[in-house]
Amino acid sequence: MTKPVILDCRNVWKLYGPQADTFLKTNATPSSADLEAANLIGAVRAVNVQIRKGEIFVIMGLSGSGKSTLVRCMSRLVDSTAGEIRFEDKDLLSASEEELIQIRRKKMGMVFQQFALLPHLTVLENAAFPLDIQGVDKKTREERAREVVELVGLKGREGYFPRELSGGQQQRVGIARSLAAEPEIWFLDEPFSALDPLIRREMQDEFLRLQNILHKTIVFITHDFDEAIRLADRIAVMKDGIIEQVATPEDLVLQPATDYVAEFTRHVSRAKVIRAASVMEPLNGDSFAGEVFHNAVIEAIADPVEASDLPHKVMDGDKPVGQISRKAVIDVLVGRR
Ligand SMILES: Nc1ncnc2c1ncn2[C@@H]1O[C@H](COP(=O)(O)OP(=O)(O)OP(=O)(O)O)[C@@H](O)[C@H]1O
Numbered sequence: 001m002t003k004p005v006i007l008d009c010r011n012v013w014k015l016y017g018p019q020a021d022t023f024l025k026t027n028a029t030p031s032s033a034d035l036e037a038a039n040l041i042g043a044v045r046a047v048n049v050q051i052r053k054g055e056i057f058v059i060m061g062l063s064g065s066g067k068s069t070l071v072r073c074m075s076r077l078v079d080s081t082a083g084e085i086r087f088e089d090k091d092l093l094s095a096s097e098e099e100l101i102q103i104r105r106k107k108m109g110m111v112f113q114q115f116a117l118l119p120h121l122t123v124l125e126n127a128a129f130p131l132d133i134q135g136v137d138k139k140t141r142e143e144r145a146r147e148v149v150e151l152v153g154l155k156g157r158e159g160y161f162p163r164e165l166s167g168g169q170q171q172r173v174g175i176a177r178s179l180a181a182e183p184e185i186w187f188l189d190e191p192f193s194a195l196d197p198l199i200r201r202e203m204q205d206e207f208l209r210l211q212n213i214l215h216k217t218i219v220f221i222t223h224d225f226d227e228a229i230r231l232a233d234r235i236a237v238m239k240d241g242i243i244e245q246v247a248t249p250e251d252l253v254l255q256p257a258t259d260y261v262a263e264f265t266r267h268v269s270r271a272k273v274i275r276a277a278s279v280m281e282p283l284n285g286d287s288f289a290g291e292v293f294h295n296a297v298i299e300a301i302a303d304p305v306e307a308s309d310l311p312h313k314v315m316d317g318d319k320p321v322g323q324i325s326r327k328a329v330i331d332v333l334v335g336r337r
Helices: 020-026 032-037 067-074 097-106 123-134 138-151 167-180 197-214 225-231 249-254 259-265 298-307 326-333
Strands: 005-016 041-052 056-060 082-087 108-112 185-189 217-222 234-239 242-247 290-293 312-316 319-324
Touching: 005 020, 005 067, 005 217, 032 041, 041 056, 041 067, 041 217, 041 242, 056 067, 056 225, 067 082, 067 185, 067 217, 097 108, 097 123, 108 167, 123 138, 123 167, 138 167, 167 197, 197 225, 217 225, 225 249, 234 249, 234 259, 242 249, 242 259, 249 259, 290 298, 298 312, 298 326
Parallel strands: 056 217, 056 234, 108 185, 185 217, 290 312
Antiparallel strands: 005 041, 005 082, 234 242, 312 319
């Protein structure tokens, strides 16, 4: 069943430069050349996306492709030049300043690349900070802050100051802080890109573990395709302000909609995106060597499946939905499918 839409962007534009609004009123669909001639930058152009409840929606693109601007439009930190943005069925563009403050405080969580912790506050105080702004009483906010600090794996460090923590730990505090207010939607703008590769991978695992518990609606920006396919339910690929394609990691690699997406995904190993469910066969009553998760990518299950003569049973929760053979896995690994 398709999940309900929580954030709906329709034909959203953000142009930077002189008289951007009047320009768009007379040129509803300007080309790159039109924009250049008018001395305008098309940071976000004709974007239509629907973010669904509980999904990890990744926005991917090179530097300058418009990712941050689009996410800032979604939270109205930036006013879009044209278009419609509905959050939980409320028109965000006509919300008053007061309503926006409340929405951002109570319904939206944000984590940025720069950890932006308050240096003179402890881990616990940093995590409790958004609740302090909301006027939540001290006891409740401390309880909640302890919960989220524990959730991100920092139990025992509540009294530390940011300078006493590593980069990865500081970002965990950033994550805890943005979770403290229990946002409906969570925006993460390159949250791990300041971290070294090993820590970055650890944080991605941690992030997936958290999402397994919390089931948040997440909009996650990255310019790293590996990170995108590890984390995303769906990926939007952006180029020059335009969304080239929105698809699951698997569809993006197997059915790229444009040459640009094809070029971007050309080097991705198929075993990293093809899932067991896509290459399984119907159950035929054989005996099985073991079980694999239907959503697991081939790379993750290749070793045990390849090692046995018997097929593995493919499970969706506790329901068997098919079987997967050594041959099917090898076909993916050698690029035969
Ligand atoms: N305040 C601004 N004024 C003028 N141009 C801007 C402004 N903010 C962004 N831009 C331009 O809009 C385009 C998109 O920028 P944006 O920061 O959204 O890209 P991005 O994909 O997030 O890049 P990065 O990965 O480097 O953060 C760029 O050409 C940028 O120079």
